[in-house]
Amino acid sequence: MSARIGVAVMAVLLLVYIVLVGQRAWLLLISGEPIGVAMGAALVVLPIVAAWALGRELWFGFRAEQLGRRLEAEDALPADDVAVRPSGRVMRADGDAVFPAYKAEVEASPESWRAWYRLALAYDAAGDRKRARAAVRTAITLEGRERRGSR
The missing domain is CATH 1.10.287 (Helix Hairpins)
Structure with a gap:
């Protein structure tokens, strides 16, 4: 909030x-x-x-x-057990540890907006805001294509 x-x-x-x-x-x-x-x-x-x-x-x-x-x-958000600071931010070491799984998911299905969104969360947890925003932009674009394709 x-x-x-x-x-x-x-x-x-x-x-x-x-x-x-x-x-x-x-x-x-x-x-x-x-x-x-x-x-x-x-x-x-x-x-x-x-x-x-x-x-x-x-x-x-x-x-x-x-x-x-x-x-x-859809209950598709990452459910990794990671340590967080009192502010709620993920501890960087834990963010770095879970990152490879989400990167592999995007490499396996590069047209999945869900995979890109989860990768963005991993980038953010690892402290890489620039790449997190880029991954979210990709997710938004792919979701828009999916939505237009299903009409």
Whole structure:
């Protein structure tokens, strides 16, 4: 739940930023001064990029959570006994120990979004957030293909 609160706070702060920069851009655009108009035009780009990035990250989080809930409903989430810190994070050594099994599962069935999602959890447990996000993106793509194929 604290992650959702953090996301909500960051999203609200980014929206405030978008509004304030957009307002400043508008004031510069209507100033009539050539430099002000040029700066205003440049500032219009920032809120557009920020809104796109916010939307993309929120959609990623929504889809990742959907897949996690779906795996949980199928009782297909990893059930490895691993030691965790008081914060709930997996101890890195334990995460590294279970990682090879999930990597082998992806290598055995590279078109399985479930295998990719479990690999993402293993990457995250091993402390490799960049690869975890990439694996979740792959899982999202494969699940989307599976869903479109079953129509």
